[in-house]
Amino acid sequence: MSLQDPSTYSPADIANPALDDATLRHIAQYRPDLRGVVLQHPSCSPALAQLIHASAAPQQAQAAPGVPAVPQAPAGFNLGQAAVSTPPQQFGGHPQQFGQHTPQTPQPAYGQPSYGQPGYAQAQYAQGQPAQHPQAVAWAQWFQQTTGRQPAAADYRSAVAAGHLPHDALRGLSGAALPAGLPAHLGALGKMLLLVPLGALIAIIGTFLPVVSISAFGESFSFNYWVADADGPIILVCSVLAVVAAAVAIVKPAKWSYILAGVIAIVSQLLLFVSAFAAFVNAADLDIPLGPAPFIVLLGAIIVTIGAIFTLVSARKL
Numbered sequence: 001m002s003l004q005d006p007s008t009y010s011p012a013d014i015a016n017p018a019l020d021d022a023t024l025r026h027i028a029q030y031r032p033d034l035r036g037v038v039l040q041h042p043s044c045s046p047a048l049a050q051l052i053h054a055s056a057a058p059q060q061a062q063a064a065p066g067v068p069a070v071p072q073a074p075a076g077f078n079l080g081q082a083a084v085s086t087p088p089q090q091f092g093g094h095p096q097q098f099g100q101h102t103p104q105t106p107q108p109a110y111g112q113p114s115y116g117q118p119g120y121a122q123a124q125y126a127q128g129q130p131a132q133h134p135q136a137v138a139w140a141q142w143f144q145q146t147t148g149r150q151p152a153a154a155d156y157r158s159a160v161a162a163g164h165l166p167h168d169a170l171r172g173l174s175g176a177a178l179p180a181g182l183p184a185h186l187g188a189l190g191k192m193l194l195l196v197p198l199g200a201l202i203a204i205i206g207t208f209l210p211v212v213s214i215s216a217f218g219e220s221f222s223f224n225y226w227v228a229d230a231d232g233p234i235i236l237v238c239s240v241l242a243v244v245a246a247a248v249a250i251v252k253p254a255k256w257s258y259i260l261a262g263v264i265a266i267v268s269q270l271l272l273f274v275s276a277f278a279a280f281v282n283a284a285d286l287d288i289p290l291g292p293a294p295f296i297v298l299l300g301a302i303i304v305t306i307g308a309i310f311t312l313v314s315a316r317k318l
Helices: 021-030 032-040 046-054 120-126 134-147 153-161 188-206 232-251 255-286 293-315
Strands: 212-216 219-223
Touching: 021 032, 021 046, 021 134, 032 046, 134 153, 188 232, 188 255, 188 293, 232 255, 232 293, 255 293
Parallel strands: none
Antiparallel strands: 212 219
């Protein structure tokens, strides 16, 4: 039976009464933060419950919100090995009696060489695996159990891009930058970045439309933003800046690039708002009918600003 990636489980998933004891053991082994929920499941066998309690360590696992805290098993402890009559566990050759606290030496993650063995330093530093993040540890163990090999940096990045791991799981990982594109874990919120180039394009198109239309001596005259001393060049430069900043965020998705794109887009659109409102005021003072250009430019500026605001919100999740 193929088991689900343990890093994707939530307390709501474990509330499913259809889960069997084998699945609960799988979750409890790789997700110490969810052992409290596992204990409350009706399919949790007495043997599994005893294993969870027998694996108590001095440190408490950081439980998910609303999840009862359960003592965390020392790393490397296999919940699928013991039985109801399991004697007091021994770690590192030191027996631990009831009520007696024995400090434990941190153990490597599943499949990793232990301290002092060949390859330990290379595994921890040359590969740069983010072993301190609980979800990354659980995902790495599941990955190795499924594929039979250690996950590489590209595997971690792919998991983050697919939304299986949070981006902060990549901290400490060599070459941890997300692949180019819109990060999948941001969902629809991340796609709002595309509003920036869309709005900029609309504003640029608006500069070629009539700003005002005048009828005199039986003829009609119209002027766009590209006549002498008009704001066409300013609108173009500001729009191109917003597009370039958005492109950088798409090619190099990261917190800094999203913040930079949002700030540049908002600041650049201030000039477009000023230009559009100036056209409204001048047309009202001179009693001249306005053409579509100021409205299109204003619409583009509004779209860019909305996209920039959502981009800044998205940066908090990177």
